Amino acid sequence: MLKELIDQFYLDRHRDREQYHFYITDAGKCGRAIFFKFKNVPREQMEARILRLFDHGDYIQMQILNTLFSLGIVRSSEVQIPPQALVSGRADAIITLNNELYVVDFKSMNSMIFRKLQEPKEENVNQIQLYLHYFKIEKGILLYMSKDTSELKDFIISYNPKLVQGLLTGLEDLDKKIKADIIPERLADWPQNWQCQYCQFKDICASSDEGEVKWADFKKKIEKLGEQVV
Numbered sequence: 001m002l003k004e005l006i007d008q009f010y011l012d013r014h015r016d017r018e019q020y021h022f023y024i025t026d027a028g029k030c031g032r033a034i035f036f037k038f039k040n041v042p043r044e045q046m047e048a049r050i051l052r053l054f055d056h057g058d059y060i061q062m063q064i065l066n067t068l069f070s071l072g073i074v075r076s077s078e079v080q081i082p083p084q085a086l087v088s089g090r091a092d093a094i095i096t097l098n099n100e101l102y103v104v105d106f107k108s109m110n111s112m113i114f115r116k117l118q119e120p121k122e123e124n125v126n127q128i129q130l131y132l133h134y135f136k137i138e139k140g141i142l143l144y145m146s147k148d149t150s151e152l153k154d155f156i157i158s159y160n161p162k163l164v165q166g167l168l169t170g171l172e173d174l175d176k177k178i179k180a181d182i183i184p185e186r187l188a189d190w191p192q193n194w195q196c197q198y199c200q201f202k203d204i205c206a207s208s209d210e211g212e213v214k215w216a217d218f219k220k221k222i223e224k225l226g227e228q229v230v
């Protein structure tokens with residue numbers, strides 16, 4: 001019926017693809033999970049319901065952006081970072097407040113998580129720090145929205161060159177491992193880390209050793225288990 005058609009539309013639109021370059025959202029994230037994406041390792045499929053929730057978040061963010069436009073403070077929106085070899089990304093907006101430029105990144109979440117949020121999430125700070133770096137802007141704002149209560153919280157983030165250097169070095173090291181076909185080690189607090197809870201590769205990760213592993217050996221192992229790697 002209609003529900004099945006809509007579900008299939010979402011599943012087809014979000015079909016997992018091989019990753020060829022880093023996105024800003026990869027900064028500071030589990031290197032092993034990113035490695036698996038680059039190698040197109042079979043992963044758990046996301047439910048159509050979750051994919052629709054992402055769409056809902058995008059819709060709310062668009063409404064907020066419209067409000068910022070109405071306030072006349074948007075200098076540009078959906079701004080790509082300057083092209084360079086390592087990473088690509090697109091900031092939600094660059095605005096002017098009190099004659100100062102800010103990079104703004106919107107994040108939406110359910111009200112339960114929103115209520116507990118006392119400080120910006122580490123992964124969001126990593127992302128906006130890279131935007132500040134590539135746009136050469138000193139300050140950013142992380143704007144969080146509750147999807148079901150429409151409440152807002154914002155946090156000002158100042159550029160931290162030391163943090164950015166660590167993130168860029170992490171991506172450069174991961175790039176070398178991807179090119180050398182070395183699967184990075186698991187996160188030190190696997191499987192408790194929040195990334196492991198939501199990871200689409202958690203089963204495949206559990207079937208590998210915790211330290212670095214040669215991709216060629218592991219690929220043979222998962223192919224024997226019946227998972228075809230492209």
Ligand code: SF4
Binds near residue numbers: 187193199205206
């Ligand atoms: S389960 Fe955890 S450690 Fe393993 S790939 Fe996923 S995020 Fe990384």
